[in-house]
Amino acid sequence: MTGIASSVAGFRRPDGTVGARNHVLVLPSVVCAGMAASAIAGDDAIAIVHQHGCDHVGEDAAQTSRVFLGLAGNPNVASTLLVGLGCETIQGRELYADLSALAKGVEYFEIQACGGSAQTVVSGRSGLEDLVAGASRIGRSPAPPDAVVYGLATGPRVQTELLEALTERILAGGASLLVALRDLPPDLGNRWRAVPVVEYGAAAPAGLAVTFGVSSLSEQQTGLAASGAQVVISLVPARHAPTGTPISPVLSVATDRLTYEALHDDFDLDGSGADAGALSERIVGLAREVFNGRPTAAERRGAQEFALHRLTRST
Amino acid sequence: MSETVEPRASADGVNATAIVFDGVDLVAVVTSDVEAGTVVDAAGDLIVARESIPAGHKIARVGVRAGELVLKYGQPIGRATRDIVRGSHVHVQNLESARLPGPTGWQR
Amino acid sequence: MVAAPTLVPGYRRPNGWGVRNHTLILPTHTGANLAAKLIAAAAPPAIAVAHEWDGEPNDPDAPRVERTLAGFGANPNVAAVLVVGLFDSDRRVAELIAARSQRVEFFALADYGGVEATVRAAAPISALLAAAAATQSRVPVPVSEIILGLECGGSDSWSGVSANPALGVASDLLVEAGGTSILGETTELIGAEHLLAARAAEPAIGERLIGVVHAFETELAALGVDIRGANPAPGNIEGGLTTIEEKSLGAIKKAGTAPLVDVLEFAQRPSRPGLQYMDTPGHDIEQMVGMVAGGCQLVAFTTGRGTPTGSPIAPCLKIGSNSAMASHQAGDIDIDAGSILDGTETVTDVGRRIFERLLEVASGRPTLSELRGQRDFAISRTLHGVG
Numbered sequence: 189m190t191g192i193a194s195s196v197a198g199f200r201r202p203d204g205t206v207g208a209r210n211h212v213l214v215l216p217s218v219v220c221a222g223m224a225a226s227a228i229a230g231d232d233a234i235a236i237v238h239q240h241g242c243d244h245v246g247e248d249a250a251q252t253s254r255v256f257l258g259l260a261g262n263p264n265v266a267s268t269l270l271v272g273l274g275c276e277t278i279q280g281r282e283l284y285a286d287l288s289a290l291a292k293g294v295e296y297f298e299i300q301a302c303g304g305s306a307q308t309v310v311s312g313r314s315g316l317e318d319l320v321a322g323a324s325r326i327g328r329s330p331a332p333p334d335a336v337v338y339g340l341a342t343g344p345r346v347q348t349e350l351l352e353a354l355t356e357r358i359l360a361g362g363a364s365l366l367v368a369l370r371d372l373p374p375d376l377g378n379r380w381r382a383v384p385v386v387e388y389g390a391a392a393p394a395g396l397a398v399t400f401g402v403s404s405l406s407e408q409q410t411g412l413a414a415s416g417a418q419v420v421i422s423l424v425p426a427r428h429a430p431t432g433t434p435i436s437p438v439l440s441v442a443t444d445r446l447t448y449e450a451l452h453d454d455f456d457l458d459g460s461g462a463d464a465g466a467l468s469e470r471i472v473g474l475a476r477e478v479f480n481g482r483p484t485a486a487e488r489r490g491a492q493e494f495a496l497h498r499l500t501r502s503t
Numbered sequence: 504m505s506e507t508v509e510p511r512a513s514a515d516g517v518n519a520t521a522i523v524f525d526g527v528d529l530v531a532v533v534t535s536d537v538e539a540g541t542v543v544d545a546a547g548d549l550i551v552a553r554e555s556i557p558a559g560h561k562i563a564r565v566g567v568r569a570g571e572l573v574l575k576y577g578q579p580i581g582r583a584t585r586d587i588v589r590g591s592h593v594h595v596q597n598l599e600s601a602r603l604p605g606p607t608g609w610q611r
Numbered sequence: 612m613v614a615a616p617t618l619v620p621g622y623r624r625p626n627g628w629g630v631r632n633h634t635l636i637l638p639t640h641t642g643a644n645l646a647a648k649l650i651a652a653a654a655p656p657a658i659a660v661a662h663e664w665d666g667e668p669n670d671p672d673a674p675r676v677e678r679t680l681a682g683f684g685a686n687p688n689v690a691a692v693l694v695v696g697l698f699d700s701d702r703r704v705a706e707l708i709a710a711r712s713q714r715v716e717f718f719a720l721a722d723y724g725g726v727e728a729t730v731r732a733a734a735p736i737s738a739l740l741a742a743a744a745a746t747q748s749r750v751p752v753p754v755s756e757i758i759l760g761l762e763c764g765g766s767d768s769w770s771g772v773s774a775n776p777a778l779g780v781a782s783d784l785l786v787e788a789g790g791t792s793i794l795g796e797t798t799e800l801i802g803a804e805h806l807l808a809a810r811a812a813e814p815a816i817g818e819r820l821i822g823v824v825h826a827f828e829t830e831l832a833a834l835g836v837d838i839r840g841a842n843p844a845p846g847n848i849e850g851g852l853t854t855i856e857e858k859s860l861g862a863i864k865k866a867g868t869a870p871l872v873d874v875l876e877f878a879q880r881p882s883r884p885g886l887q888y889m890d891t892p893g894h895d896i897e898q899m900v901g902m903v904a905g906g907c908q909l910v911a912f913t914t915g916r917g918t919p920t921g922s923p924i925a926p927c928l929k930i931g932s933n934s935a936m937a938s939h940q941a942g943d944i945d946i947d948a949g950s951i952l953d954g955t956e957t958v959t960d961v962g963r964r965i966f967e968r969l970l971e972v973a974s975g976r977p978t979l980s981e982l983r984g985q986r987d988f989a990i991s992r993t994l995h996g997v998g
Contacts, residue, residue, distance in 0.1 A: 219896050220764075220920045223985050239663055239989030243798070243894040245841045275765040275846020275916040300765075300846075304940035305919035305983055344667070404665040406641050429642035429697045429720060450698070453725025489726050490649075495641050495663045500834060501994045502894035503798050503841050522772065532768055532851070534952065559768035559851035576771075580802070580857035593853070600854040602801050603831070603838050 196336055196479050197328040198263070198418070202291040205263035206335040208418040208479040210326055211435050212319045213260060213268045214312075217241050217283050218276035224305045225271045228297075228312035232320050233269070236434050236494050241276050248500040253283060255389035255496060258414030260287050260294070264435045266323035267293030269316055271308065274300030293319050328481070333362035336479060337392050339412025339420040339436070340367045343405035343428055347443060348373050350423065350459070353468040359396060361472060366392040366415050368399050368408035388497050389414035406431045406495035409438055419479050421471060423459070430454040431493040432486030437478050440485060441471060456485050508590065510551045511540030519552075521545040521562055525577035530561040530593050532575075537562070543590075553590040561593040573598055617788065619973045621752030621908075622687070625712035628756040629687035630908045630973040633658055633924045634741040637684050639696040639704050641665045646720060647695045649730040654737035657693070658923050660988040668700070672992045679878045679990060681707035682904030684715065688924045690744030693737050695729065697721060716740065749975070755789030755884060757973060760902035760910040760925070761865040762795065764895040767850025767915025769932035771861020773951035773961070774913035778930060779867030780962020781911065781969060782886065786869040791884045793875070793907060794866045795891035795898050797827045798842050802856025803863040807888065811871045819874040823890050842893055846916040865913065877991060878904035895920055897991035899927065909969055919943040920987045921980025926972045929979065930965060945979050 198206035212233040216225040218241030229235035236259070240252050260268040268287055272280015284296035295315040302308040338358055342351070346369060358365045372380060384397045392415040399415070402408050405428050412420050413436040420436050426444035429451055442448035445460040452458070456474065459467045478484055486492075521531035523546040531545040537556045542549050545564055556562055561575070567587040572579040582601045587593060622629040636659040638647040644661040651659035660683075664676050681704055684692035691714035694705040698721045705717035716736050723729040761782060763770055782792040800807065804824045811817030831838055843852045852858045872885035878901045881887055889905060891898040895918065899910055903925045910925055912918075915932040917940040931937030934949030946965055950956035956964075972978055 219894075219987060219989060220918050222987060223983075224919065237661065239896060242896070243841045243844070243892060245836045245838055249841070273765070273846075273916075273918060275844055275849075275918075279845055299919060300917045300936075300940065304917065304942040304944075305985070306942040403667075406663075406665045427698060429640070431642050447721075450721035451725050453727060454720075489645065491645050491726070493641050493644060495665050498992070498994060500836060501992060502892040502897055503831065503836070503838055532772070557851065561768075561851065561853070575857060576860045578803070578806070578856070578860050580860065581854040594851070595848060595853055598853045600802075600856060602828070603855055 194476070195330045195332055196476060198331050198335065198479065199266065199326050200329055200331070201263050206331040207263035207265070208437065209264040209435065210266050210323055211264055212316065212323050213265045213435060214316070215256060215260060215268055215270050217256065217270060217272040217280035220273045220276070221271040221299055224299060224308045224312065227309045228269065228271065228316055233316055234434050234492060238494050238496060240496055243502045245500055245503055248498055251388060251499060252496060255411065255414040256283060257286050258389045258391065258416065259435060261290050262413055262416055262418070262435055264418055265292070266326060267319040269295045269297070269312060269319060271312060272296065272298045274298050293322050295319060334364070334394070336363035336419070337417050338363055338365050338475060339409070339415065339417030340365060341405055341408040341412060341420055341422040342367070342369055343408065343423070343425040344370050344403040345425055346373060346423060348375050349464040350467060352377060353464040354421070354471060355396065357468050357472045364392060364394050364396070366397050366399060366412060366417055368402060368412055370403040371400055386415060392416050402497045404495060404497065406493055407497040409433050410495050411497060412436070419475050421475055424455070430486060432484070432491035434492040434494055437484045438486045439471070439475055439478055454485055454489070508540055508551055508553045510542050511538065518542045518544040518549065521550070523564070524575060527577055528575050529563065529565055529567055529573050530575050531564055533558060533560060533562050550590050553588060554592050556592045563587050563589050563591045563593050565589050572601060617754050618751040619754060619970050620749035620975065621756070621973060622690070622747055623750055623752070624687045626685060627687035627906070628752045628908070629689070630926065631688040631924060632744050632747060633689045634737060634744055635660070635684060635689045635692040635924060636737060637680060637692050637694050638662070639680065639694060639701040642697050643695040643720060646726045646729050649726070650693065650695065650733045650737050653730060653734035654741060657737045657741055658986065660923050660986065662988055662990040664990040671995050675877060675993065676990055677704055677707060679900060679904045680704050681711070682878045682880065682906070683900060683924070684708040685711035685713040686903055686906060686908070686924055688908050690714065690747060691740035693718065693733060693740060695720070695733065714740065753789070754785070754970065757785060757909060758791040758793065758881065758907045759785055759969065760793050760899065760907035762895070762898060762902070762910055763862055763865060763913045764920065765846055765914045765916035765918045766852060766858060766861065767847065767932060768852055769952060770913055770915045771864055772932070773958070774915070774930045774932040774948040775861055775864035776958045777948045777951065777961035777965055778865045778911050778913055780959055781965035782865065783867035783869050784962070784966040786886050789884055791881050792866070792869070792886045793881065793889050793902055793905065794886070795889045795902060796862065796893045797823060797890050798838065798855065798893040799859045799862040800824050801828065801859055802854070803859035807863055807866065807871055816871055816874055820871065820888055823874060850915050875905060877901045880906045892991060894989065894991070896987045896989040899987070900989055901991055909973060911965065911969065914944070917943065919980065919983065919985055921978070921983070921985030923986035923988055926978045927980045928969060928972055943979055943983070
């Protein structure tokens with residue numbers, strides 16, 4: 189296994205983490221601020237347009253806040269411009285206070301305070317300039333392999349042989365791995381029962397960890413990005429389409445022949461029918477290149493899908 | 504226990520006002536920010552505000568006992584969580600929903 | 612007194628009358644959002660929406676979501692819709708739309724090998740649809756064909772005093788002219804439902820309304836959810852609203868005095884004219900999408916704290932409860948009902964003004980949210996199937 193334990197090259201953040209990308213993120217704290225966020229970002233930053241933050245209750249609201257904070261905290265993000273409305277459940281002001289503790293650049297604009305969406309966009313564009321200028325001054329520098337956290341998305345079902353082979357190779361290379369599974373497959377090795385479990389969107393620890401309870405591939409990918417994965421490897425099940433995330437490159441591996449043939453342009457690798465060992469070697473090698481800057485198929489077509497896992501309906 | 508708040512004469516001699524929606528209401532809605540001591544004209548009834556009350560918020564027209572239903576628009580808007588003195592700010596600190604959390608049963 | 616006009620210029624469709632003439636690109640799943648966006652960008656003036664529905668076909672929410680997508684695509688404000696799915700089985704949504712006599716085309720990513728090839732194939736078709744739409748002209752439409760969505764968001768204590776009662780006057784004027792108004796937001800009926808049920812045209816309708824609220828409260832209790840913090844929301848509380856009952860008693864004023872003629876499921880189309888109630892969440896965008904999916908060509912949206920939101924395909928008229936906010940956020944607020952608070956206009960004055968403006972908007976005058984390109988979209992789920 190040559191080259192697995194090599195260093196990578198990424199963007200160093202004030203907290204010592206290293207990004208595979210260098211995004212400026214424009215994040216609305218609530219659905220109603222989405223259009224303003226999109227207008228502020230333009231072509232200069234990545235805006236997430238979502239449908240959350242309004243009429244959120246309990247644990248569900250806490251989870252959404254955690255995901256937003258996690259996305260802004262991901263090492264791929266240089267700085268964040270937060271847009272709030274002023275009356276929403278997931279309060280922009282509170283999120284801003286949490287983001288300010290990240291020691292990365294952060295700006296906050298509130299639509300009601302600014303006097304409406306047009307004014308918010310004008311002020312936001314001006315604030316964005318500083319963030320973008322700051323990010324452009326950061327370049328890649330070498331980092332050890334343990335600076336890398338891979339996320340692995342598996343959707344509603346996973347081939348356990350491939351999962352085991354991939355896990356072994358990633359960990360042998362010195363990186364950390366957070367695996368998103370709908371639930372624990374019964375035929376997985378016993379070591380998995382002792383693996384730390386992380387809540388959706390919560391920070392991934394060093395080494396191997398798992399997160400359960402989500403069966404949607406896109407929602408898993410979003411959660412892994414929020415957990416701090418700089419690169420997401422997606423084992424796309426049959427009858428699922430490859431998607432990306434706004435801030436972390438997604439390496440899409442087809443696991444079903446027919447699905448690969450149907451959507452071949454949008455995959456990075458055809459893993460259908462491949463030997464688990466050989467495939468995982470290819471995946472790990474490609475994932476390292478992706479960390480170092482090689483665009484994924486999703487990045488080339490501009491796929492930045494955001495899908496948030498919800499615990500409770502809007503009320 | 505209930506200290507007296509001295510009414511404060513307004514600078515231009517005009518009282519602050521509050522809207523009374525229905526005669527049975529226990530609260531009125533002040534139309535401007537009000538300080539402790541401000542005299543509030545609630546449909547002819549002059550109430551001395553016991554504390555500052557922001558515009559749009561409620562002032563107690565009468566004393567309300569803890570547990571009592573508070574009426575606005577002629578309908579219950581919740582229960583007092585503590586005794587409320589006439590002229591007080593009525594809001595989350597002394598008023599809670601009588602309906603949520605949990606259903607309290609419904610009647611046709 | 613001048614009689615209200617009975618005709619407005621609108622677009623005749625096989626399935627109704629529209630006040631706008633959109634070409635819509637509609638993704639069936641999150642994975643089709645990008646293709647929809649790129650198709651619309653390649654073929655202006657088509658409009659794309661995006662959402663986060665990634666569910667499997669056997670998801671308990673799938674019928675609700677499909678009804679929403681189909682209703683949205685079939686809304687008469689849309690001249691034609693191009694549905695983008697992942698696989699051929701997603702054609703089902705397009706078939707639902709076609710069954711409503713709407714002009715629809717369908718493209719699946721899986722038929723073209725991926726997003727970019729699909730966009731290359733679909734963009735020319737989108738352009739043809741938009742060109743065909745452009746040949747259609749407005750003709751006189753009876754005002755009775757108008758279905759108006761009644762909504763409030765970012766409410767404050769004044770919403771129930773000025774903007775909502777004024778909207779209620781406008782709603783009554785529309786219903787008197789034979790039109791339809793739809794009230795929603797079941798959370799904001801809690802504490803006021805008996806007042807609306809008392810206006811039911813038949814007792815059975817009133818019972819259904821009470822049942823909808825009871826079912827919702829029961830669901831919240833079963834979830835162990837404390838709704839406080841979400842409703843009233845922090846902005847409502849800053850604005851003086853303390854409890855959900857208080858908020859509801861102010862919210863219900865949007866429905867004026869007309870009798871309640873029906874109770875609708877989420878995104879269900881009305882089958883008769885008049886004032887009716889649709890079971891929607893309080894979430895501003897989920898609700899707006901549900902009402903438009905149910906056939907609303909117009910939305911009237913009152914707000915106390917201010918919000919810029921709008922619909923991609925239906926003009927959303929913003930009515931501010933107080934002049935301070937309406938002038939501070941003048942770029943987003945169409946009508947200032949704050950004149951009621953300082954006594955310079957009565958509720959009836961402003962209500963008539965709203966009704967006249969709605970007719971102008973129906974005739975083609977853009978709302979501020981349309982001018983600003985506010986195209987908010989969200990898919991409403993109940994998550995009953997989520998463990």
